[in-house]
Amino acid sequence: MKSLLKHRLAWPVIALAALLLLNQVFRPDFLSLRMQDGHLYGSLIDIMRNGAPTILIALGMTLVIATRGIDLSVGAVVAIAGAASCAYIAGSPDPGSPVTAATAVLIAVVAGLALGVWNGFLVSTIGVQPIIATLVLMTAGRGVAQLITGGQIVSVTNDSYKSIGAGYLFTLPISILITAAVFALAAVLTRRTALGTLIEAVGINPVASRLAGLRARNIIWIVYVFSALCAALAGLMISSNVTAADANNAGLYIEMDAILAVVIGGTSLAGGRYTLVGTVVGAFIIQTLTTTVYTLGIPPEVTLVFKALVVITVCLLQAPKARNLLSRLKAAPKPAAQEAAKEKVAI
Amino acid sequence: MNEIVPVVEMADIAIGFPGVKALDGVDFRLFQGEVHALMGENGAGKSTLIKALTGVYTIDSGTIRVLGEQKRFSTPGESQAAGISTVYQEVNLCPNLTVEENVLLGREPRRRGSIDWKGVRSRTREVLAELQLDHIDPGSLLSTHSIAVQQLIAIARSVEINAKVLILDEPTSSLDADEVSQLFRVIRDLRDRGVAILFVSHFLEQVYEISDRMTVLRNGKLVGEYMTRDLSRMSLISKMIGKDMEVLAELDQAPARTRASNGAGGTPFIEARGLGRKGSVSGVDLSIHPGEVVGLAGLLGAGRTEIARLIFGADKADQGTIRVKGAGQKIRSPRAAIDRRIAFCSEDRKEEGLIGDLTVRDNLVLAMQASKGWARRIPRRVQDELVAEYIEALDIRPANPDALIRNLSGGNQQKVLLARWLVTHPELLILDEPTRGIDIGAKTQIQKLVNKLAADGMSILFISSELEEVLRVSDRVAVIKDRAMVAEINNDGVSVEDVMTVIAGGNQ
Numbered sequence: 001m002k003s004l005l006k007h008r009l010a011w012p013v014i015a016l017a018a019l020l021l022l023n024q025v026f027r028p029d030f031l032s033l034r035m036q037d038g039h040l041y042g043s044l045i046d047i048m049r050n051g052a053p054t055i056l057i058a059l060g061m062t063l064v065i066a067t068r069g070i071d072l073s074v075g076a077v078v079a080i081a082g083a084a085s086c087a088y089i090a091g092s093p094d095p096g097s098p099v100t101a102a103t104a105v106l107i108a109v110v111a112g113l114a115l116g117v118w119n120g121f122l123v124s125t126i127g128v129q130p131i132i133a134t135l136v137l138m139t140a141g142r143g144v145a146q147l148i149t150g151g152q153i154v155s156v157t158n159d160s161y162k163s164i165g166a167g168y169l170f171t172l173p174i175s176i177l178i179t180a181a182v183f184a185l186a187a188v189l190t191r192r193t194a195l196g197t198l199i200e201a202v203g204i205n206p207v208a209s210r211l212a213g214l215r216a217r218n219i220i221w222i223v224y225v226f227s228a229l230c231a232a233l234a235g236l237m238i239s240s241n242v243t244a245a246d247a248n249n250a251g252l253y254i255e256m257d258a259i260l261a262v263v264i265g266g267t268s269l270a271g272g273r274y275t276l277v278g279t280v281v282g283a284f285i286i287q288t289l290t291t292t293v294y295t296l297g298i299p300p301e302v303t304l305v306f307k308a309l310v311v312i313t314v315c316l317l318q319a320p321k322a323r324n325l326l327s328r329l330k331a332a333p334k335p336a337a338q339e340a341a342k343e344k345v346a347i
Numbered sequence: 348m349n350e351i352v353p354v355v356e357m358a359d360i361a362i363g364f365p366g367v368k369a370l371d372g373v374d375f376r377l378f379q380g381e382v383h384a385l386m387g388e389n390g391a392g393k394s395t396l397i398k399a400l401t402g403v404y405t406i407d408s409g410t411i412r413v414l415g416e417q418k419r420f421s422t423p424g425e426s427q428a429a430g431i432s433t434v435y436q437e438v439n440l441c442p443n444l445t446v447e448e449n450v451l452l453g454r455e456p457r458r459r460g461s462i463d464w465k466g467v468r469s470r471t472r473e474v475l476a477e478l479q480l481d482h483i484d485p486g487s488l489l490s491t492h493s494i495a496v497q498q499l500i501a502i503a504r505s506v507e508i509n510a511k512v513l514i515l516d517e518p519t520s521s522l523d524a525d526e527v528s529q530l531f532r533v534i535r536d537l538r539d540r541g542v543a544i545l546f547v548s549h550f551l552e553q554v555y556e557i558s559d560r561m562t563v564l565r566n567g568k569l570v571g572e573y574m575t576r577d578l579s580r581m582s583l584i585s586k587m588i589g590k591d592m593e594v595l596a597e598l599d600q601a602p603a604r605t606r607a608s609n610g611a612g613g614t615p616f617i618e619a620r621g622l623g624r625k626g627s628v629s630g631v632d633l634s635i636h637p638g639e640v641v642g643l644a645g646l647l648g649a650g651r652t653e654i655a656r657l658i659f660g661a662d663k664a665d666q667g668t669i670r671v672k673g674a675g676q677k678i679r680s681p682r683a684a685i686d687r688r689i690a691f692c693s694e695d696r697k698e699e700g701l702i703g704d705l706t707v708r709d710n711l712v713l714a715m716q717a718s719k720g721w722a723r724r725i726p727r728r729v730q731d732e733l734v735a736e737y738i739e740a741l742d743i744r745p746a747n748p749d750a751l752i753r754n755l756s757g758g759n760q761q762k763v764l765l766a767r768w769l770v771t772h773p774e775l776l777i778l779d780e781p782t783r784g785i786d787i788g789a790k791t792q793i794q795k796l797v798n799k800l801a802a803d804g805m806s807i808l809f810i811s812s813e814l815e816e817v818l819r820v821s822d823r824v825a826v827i828k829d830r831a832m833v834a835e836i837n838n839d840g841v842s843v844e845d846v847m848t849v850i851a852g853g854n855q
Contacts, residue, residue: 194716194724197709201702208699211661212767213685214717222721272704 012265012281019288023295030295040171043291051287052175053078053234055280057254058261059186060227062279065262066203067220068271069123069130074231074258076141077115078251081108081235083148086245089156101160105236112232115141116225124220138255145247155244165241175237182230187276196274199223203271257286352415353378354511354543355400355431360409362395369395373409373569375562377512382534382544384558384575388587388647388812392567393547397514400545401433402426414511432505433514440501442490447471449489450504474507478533495526502533513537514545519553531557549648550829551580551851565589580851587646588812613637614673616775616806617689619658621667628653628830629666635775635806640797642821642838643810644846650830651810652694655777658808659691660684685718690773692764694780694810696757700764703753707743707763708734710752714767737766742792758789765793775806782811794820814843826850 023030023043033042057074064071085104092100115137122133167174190196201209202216209216234254239245263269264285265278293303355377362370370392377383385393398404400411402420411418413429420426440449447467456466471485480499489497498518505513515534519527534557538544548554554561555575563570563586570586578586615634623629628650635641643651656662658669660678669676671687678684681691693699702710711734716725725733734748741762745755752763761781768776778797782790797820801807811817817824818838826834826849834849 192724193722194719195721197705197713198716198721200705201709201713204702204704205698208693208702209713209717211659211681211691211693211699212714212717213682214713215682215720219721 009266009275009278009281012278012285015264016281016285016288019285019292023288023292026295035171038171039168045173045176047284047287047291048176048179049173050290051283052173052179053237053251054254054257054261054286055179055283056182056230056234056237057227058258058265058279058283059183059276060223060230061255061258062262062265062267062274062276063186063190063199063223064130064227065259065267065269066199066271066274067216067223068203068206069220069223070259070269071119071134071224071227071231072131072255073115073119073134073137073141074227074234075251075254076138076145077112077228077231078235078238078254079145079245079247080115080141080148081112081232082239082245082250083145083154083247084108084111085161085236086154086156086239087148089158089161090154095156096158098160101158104158104161105164108232108236109229112228112235113225115232116228117221119228120221120224123224124217142247145245145250149245149247151247153244153246157243161240162243163240165237165239175241178233178237182233183276183280186226190276195219195222200272200274204273257283261286351378353412354414356410356412356415357396357400358410358412360396360399360411361407362399362404363407369567370399370406371567373564373567374572375569376572377543377545378560379511379543380538380541381559382538382546382557384546384548384554384561385564386554386561386583386587387564387570391564391587393564394516395567396564397433397516397545397547400426400512401431401514427508430509430511431514432508432510432512433516434498434501434505434518435516440489440497440504442497443488445486445488446483446492446500447485449500450474450485450507452504454508470507471503474503477506478503478536480533493526495522495530498522498530499533502537506537510542512543512545514547516547517549518546519548519550527553549646551583551646552829555580563587581847584646584847584851588814615670616672617658618670618673619667620670622654622657622664622669623666624653624657624662624664625666627662628657628827628832631657631667631832632835633658633808633825633832635808637774637806638801638804639823640801640807640809640821642817642824643808643827644814644817644824645827645850647812649827651827652779653830654827654832655691655779655808655810658684658775659689659777661691682717685714685771685773688772688774689777690714690768690771690775691777692761692768692779692781694783696760696764701752701760704751706749707738707752707755708748710763711737711748711766712770715770718771733770737762737769741766741796761793762789765796769800773805775808776800777808777810779810780812781809782813782816814846818843818846 020031030043033040033044035041057078061071061074085108088104088107089095089100094100119134119137122128122136123130163174164178165175169177190199198214198219201212201214202219206216231251235251238250261282262279263282265275265280265282267274267278289306290303293300293306353376355375357373357375360370360373360375361368373392373396375396385396387393395404399406400420402423402425405421411420413431418425418429420429441452444452450471451467455462456470457463458466468485475481475483475485478499480503483492483496483500489500492500502513518530522530534544534546546554546558558575560572560574561578561583562572563583565587566589613636615636618634619631622631622633631654633641633654643654645651653662657664658678660680660683663679669678676687678687684691697703702713708730712725712730719725731748737743738746738748743759743762743766752760755763765781781793794816797807797809809817809820818841821838824836824838824841824846825832826836826846828850833852836846836849
């Protein structure tokens with residue numbers, strides 16, 4: 001039990017379980033699932049479906065953060081991807097056909113790719129600080145999206161397109177399946193190749209990584225492209241769910257939720273070791289928090305206060321000062337820590 | 348001399364960090380109108396002493412008196428208020444302000460509540476003229492001037508605030524010869540006007556040129572205070588590294604390694620000619636044949652690591668050439684060096700070697716994996732074989748590939764980093780202080796390993812501050828002094844004393 005508690009995912013999982021139980025107490029049918037018209041229904045499914053865009057973006061964000069970076073532009077990429085695909089469908093001669101929908105998806109993905117390449121270029125080649133580099137696209141991107149939509153909300157009527165965010169396959173919402181597929185892809189891409197280890201190496205000690213011959217530039221480029229691709233997929237999901245592109249509001253503040261999910265999941269903003277599973281758990285916690293507020297009948301404004309409390313707690317737990325305080329409250333100091341301090345001074 | 352009250356008198360100063368005494372019972376005196384050099388190797392406690400005097404660190408015990416009056420500095424501001432001014436190597440002025448704004452920042456003459464810019468201009472001109480720096484335009488942006496001029500402007504600022512004590516911390520490290528002589532003229536001028544100057548530099552010749560007295564520190568303890576003209580370069584060096592000549596001579600009786608018999612024949616694996624980088628080192632001529640160990644000898648801070656970094660491409664050389672196996676090469680990055688089978692084990696394990704939060708296995712295969720690229724992961728089975736092989740060969744403990752490397756002892760961390768390079772089968776291995784801070788057992792193991800690798804045909808560049816060690820493992824020794832290579836000695840019965848004579852040599 002003690003070693004289980006020490007596992008890095010222990011506290012996020014406990015927090016999620018506690019939230020779900022709290023809901024179950026107030027709404028006894030909360031955890032139940034039911035089959036209707038061949039589709040699976042239930043609060044859990046709703047949480048997963050509503051949380052899918054956040055999870056997608058948080059997966060990309062996890063890898064970016066692992067390299068000591070951050071990607072603030074994901075919300076803008078969501079808007080651009082949605083705007084580009086919807087504008088294409090609305091303007092095409094055959095706006096209802098599956099071919100048009102497929103082309104629209106392709107356009108959104110290529111747009112995401114290009115935007116990721118841009119971010120990666122600024123960070124890895126020019127050497128702009130990640131927060132500044134992605135801030136450029138965060139602000140400029142919404143403008144680009146508005147240019148694409150001509151400042152209007154572009155509505156589309158295309159059943160194939162609508163199914164991305166609102167459709168079902170094998171009894172499950174397609175958005176959940178897409179998210180699961182991206183999660184599996186990311187896990188395989190990073191853990192079956194050496195990418196994951198090299199990302200962590202760059203994040204933990206960039207200087208030593210360079211001296212070991214690592215091409216950090218390529219690694220950093222890959223994570224920003226992956227992050228933007230995830231954001232573009234999320235943009236497709238969001239616009240498809242409402243069958244419209246809203247350049248102003250699509251994905252607004254989603255970067256904050258994504259960063260929060262990464263941090264709650266146990267990946268440090270200082271970079272280095274990361275956990276994709278933790279991020280997914282973190283995103284579920286955020287989505288469940290929102291649902292909980294509805295379940296308990298609290299006005300939705302309070303959601304933000306809830307989130308704020310979680311952020312403060314997590315940030316405090318990550319701050320060295322607070323940690324020192326905690327460890328001082330515990331038993332005697334560890335010899336390893338003293339050893340490290342000694343070494344630091346000796347240099 | 349005893350009649351005069353020192354401007355600064357520090358007595359029995361102690362400063363400790365967790366587990367380490369950075370300064371222990373150090374006395375230091377600084378008199379009006381002298382240039383006083385603070386000498387010691389890196390880590391001897393020079394910076395700590397300066398930081399105690401400038402209020403960056405608070406002393407644990409001891410007393411600081413300024414003009415006889417006891418002071419307790421807990422912030423840099425208190426020290427400055429007492430008339431102590433510091434000019435650092437990296438100039439701490441505002442590059443985006445003008446010269447005059449920098450000189451008078453926070454002390455601008457005012458008229459009716461607003462800054463009197465005419466007054467600022469004329470006061471700055473006055474100060475600059477005092478220092479014979481009239482050629483500097485007070486209205487120009489600080490960032491348009493060279494580091495040397497920026498330092499002079501920082502000095503002008505301390506003249507303006509009427510500093511009694513001027514601390515110059517490594518002021519000359521990025522200056523060329525002309526700039527140094529201009530700086531020295533200003534320093535002498537200030538000294539003659541009664542300012543007490545504390546001068547810290549790694550350049551022995553400059554210290555002898557400018558200083559009147561010196562205080563030598565070693566391992567946080569005071570070695571002594573000497574008049575510069577009474578202390579020969581030889582005795583200064585032996586005081587800094589802490590060994591008497593006789594003892595050093597005896598130590599060297601230990602059997603040296605059997606020399607590689609390749610001699611001068613054949614193409615060297617690497618050949619550097621006139622290699623250098625502005626502000627770092629210059630004039631490095633070095634060639635290493637396969638199977639040969641070349642040692643770099645010199646005081647800490649003399650430029651040994653800088654040479655290693657140039658060869659490895661960690662810093663880009665802007666002078667000279669490098670030939671690898673006879674072919675001219677531009678080595679622009681560590682990766683380019685690694686592709687040419689060059690490996691570099693840095694002296695700074697923690698900052699430049701370890702990936703602390705990764706396992707022994709990940710750290711060990713990192714360089715190999717990096718050169719294969721991320722897509723071609725070394726299969727786990729191969730990783731396990733390699734790691735098991737090197738854990739056994741180098742006796743790495745604990746013999747657990749999944750241990751986080753930051754939890755290993757220094758010596759074992761060093762072995763893992765060595766193994767990281769050995770698995771890539773380099774043809775040139777650069778070892779920078781590979782035995783520093785590790786226990787004697789691991790130290791001997793590493794020295795033996797160097798012998799064995801060279802016997803197998805590897806070229807090795809061996810850097811260590813322990814001259815005995817350099818002589819024990821090297822076929823030839825290149826002597827580095829004041830950021831340049833000054834001599835190359837064939838190691839045929841050379842003693843530590845001989846090498847020290849060369850280091851001390853120069854223009855005595």
